[in-house]
Amino acid sequence: MNDAQILELLNTRFAGKVADVTNPAVRRIFLTVEPKDLLAVIGGLKEAVPGMWYLATISGSDLGESFEIVYHFGHDHGNLNIRTRIPRSHPHLESITPVIPGAVLYERELQDMFGMVIEHIPDPRPLVTSDDWPANNFPLRKDWTFERVPEIIPGGKK
Amino acid sequence: MRVAVFLPELLRHLFKKPNTVDYPFVKLEVPKGFRGTPFLHPETCIACRACERDCPAEAIEISQVSDVEKKFKMTIHNDRCIHCAQCVDSCPTTPKAMEMDHLYEIAAFDRHTLKKDWTFVRALPKKEPKPAVPIGGTPT
């Protein structure tokens, strides 16, 4: 499938659910969906062309008032990025693991890094932060800053 | 599948010279463009701080020693250097004031001994004539 066919598929099958379908570069498609439609769109894509899509990663970013989450899908002809936004005050998101079981690591990473709450995630333990990581410290939020620990160089006569 | 398919190759090497090098006693040559440790040619440095800005490891420090003579001090912290040679690429002068040498045995017991600094008078940018007496910075 090339870009035009994918765009057509998105605009016909998921009309009303997807917005801002753009094709900024060849083999790159970005689109925005509402959080509530996310599972339906991803599941629908998987049904429409089975065996073609795979989840490359999920990246989050902090936009201030809201969090943006981008689901990067790879396929046989490039890359599809599904964007969704959730408010910072209520960062709850449905897990996509029922459709894509391999997403669990990325969702756990989102929980650790941005403090999002992923509903119905099969394995909610922290993934990348250590066991004694202080609660409510979400490093990739923009308001989280760190003090650079002064580096002690042992030895030396001066 | 065949039994002992590797054996001929192994036996062939039994009386051959080993491929490994008896390292601390025998040393290998490094190629021409090897990136060793960075050092400064103080007579060409114009103290533009491009290397300091681009150094990914923050290993270069340039400070002004005296205002009157335009005297600068450059410190290279070799204990932080990652040998990427970006400082050489960023250096705008011709010939380059920063260069990499070919040393690779640069481990030390004390990180403080890895610090190297040069104090020098800034060379003027190309348009103006070169200073008559460039004060050569000797590494301290």
Added chain:
Amino acid sequence: MAAVKTVLYLLVYPGLLFLFVYSTFAEWFDRKVYARLQNRMGPTHTGRFGLLQPIADFFKLMSKEDIVPDQADKKLFSVLPVIGLAVVITAGLLLPVWYFDASATAMVSFSGDIIILLYLLSVPTLILFLAAWSSTNLFSTIGGTRVLTMLFGYEVPLFMSVLSPAILADSWRLSEIALFYQHRPLLLLPNLIGFVVALICVQAKLERTPFDIPHAETEIVGGTFTEYSGKKLGFFRLMTDIEMVVSSGLLATVFLGGFPGGLGLGLLNFIVKTLFIIFLLSAMRAMTSRIRVDQVVHFAWKYLAPLAVLQLLIVILIKGLLL
């Protein structure tokens, strides 16, 4: 005089000191051959050609901190390396190398000593199992069970293949078996299958690649030796080295016609023949990869045991038809 001779016998020439020196030399030889087969250098700098490297390793281990785990059965844990060393040195005394004269065989030789030697060589395996079990480490425990599982695989083919030349020679006494083949060297040829089987089984007994399963470092860390350190580990390593010398001596006696020629020439014979077998063991180590423990048992019972039985049949046929 007899007492002095016995003490010398036990401690110096064929006993402790000689076995220590020779087994370290054998380890050096093994390491060097293994390295050269892999196009490496091997030990180089300790002593001439690195000859003293295994001794240096041994003394280094002697000087290291010796840790006994809290959970371990401390008495058993500590005493096992010494017992293992004693057992293999005793086995070494049984080899018919060191005739001072033909009449002095009473110290070392009696009817049935081949059986005793084989059993003494089985004891280190059990000691390794006990050592693994007494250290209570998880990796050790797995290693210990692997030791025993492997034992069930290779022990029977080893016994059958080593005993078939004895059947042909019609004697259970090592010196007599060697003497028999020294007089009829052509009869060594029918034992070739048995020699190969025994070589593979000895490799398994010494736990070297492809049978280094009980202490496979990438799977179960140190395996049986995970908790051992310092002196105890040094003793275990020495035990393995001496075991290698003794078992290659056994194979040389049974399959290569022993070590004729009295004190000097006999010793030379011993060195050449054992080094030849150690070379074969090293080459086998270099050309194979480690197999799984289930594959060992499968291989031993599917290939080694039938081959050993075939060897027995050949021996019985030759004995019935020719002798």
Added chain:
Amino acid sequence: MKFQIPIGPQHPALKEPISLRMTVEGEVIRDVDIRLGYNHRGMEKLAEQKNWIQNIYLTERICGICSHSHATCYVQGVEKLMEIEAPRRGLYIRYLVSELERIHSHLLWLGVAGHEAGFDSFFMYTWRDREVVMDLLEMISGNRVHYAMNTIGGVRRDLDGGQIQKCLDGLVVLKQRSEFYFKIGANEPTFVGRLAGVGYLSKETALALCAVGPTTRASGIARDVRRDDPHAVYDEVPFDVCTADSCDVLGRTVVRIKELFESYKICEYLLKNLPSGDIAVKAPKKAKPNEVVSRYEAPRGENIHYIKSNGTDKPERLKVRAPTLANYPATVEMLRNGFIADIPLIFAAIDPCICCAERTVELVDARSGAESVVRFSDLRALAEKRAPHRIAKGNVPWPL
């Protein structure tokens, strides 16, 4: 009797720290739990505080073995953000280094697979011949591990005629040796016995768990970013995507050796058709607000960087997904119901690069055991208590 054995964080089979907890029953693995986060380096946060140039070297240090792949992935993204295009010659040299790096990585992997299977001679010989490609890389770039060839807008070093000839000569040697290793790998019975049928990953599971790289290609899925998303030079270079249908570790070995031959082909093509011209264009210091998804086929699989810029000389967000992370869920499936003896092989078969996967955030080194957490500072205090004479006097803080 079920019990748990810990593989890692420190274990001889693992060259880098990761914690696998195996629930075993005898020799059979019943359940696997992978715990990450042993040593996170906070690279994504750190990248937001460094400028575009500095981040090349930061991304390069995500991994040691595939250092060029992360830097290339980042640089080709940034070039799109800055709307500049690298000259052809620069691109050819950049992807030549990529393919040489793939050769070095796959030869390294072959050796590691041999070592994990206890086949040390194979390990020694493959690594001996890997020196050939390492020397080529050192000659081209000036370093053996971190080549630092990339800069925004091209590459930093040119190739001269002598170097091209040396590369071609080296490729001939490597090709010959790889054929020999293919023969060994397919014929040595003890080695094949360890690899065949081990770590089964069916096509459906590989798809569902989003595995990447040689792991999926060994399960019969022809998926390769170089072909699916032909960035830069890959649309002009002829090559095949190598697959295998056996779905096991042997298949992964075969795929990697076949890929070696494809890489030799690509390298030869790139060297023989090297265009003339500049190797780099000048890049601006800042990038307009935009976002870009950059993909690259690293030796271990698809590497994806998501870069957002905000108009300054620093990125707004740099998300890095290393191929190893994507393969962890599949590894758990492969390990289940295998033997303990196969753990190192199955785990090595995804060619894990743990430092790639562990790049997200951690400022203090902390060890996450199930029972206790020991901080590095605690360990240091303990060490100082045990050996008080070793305490260095006169510590000096940085910056001076």
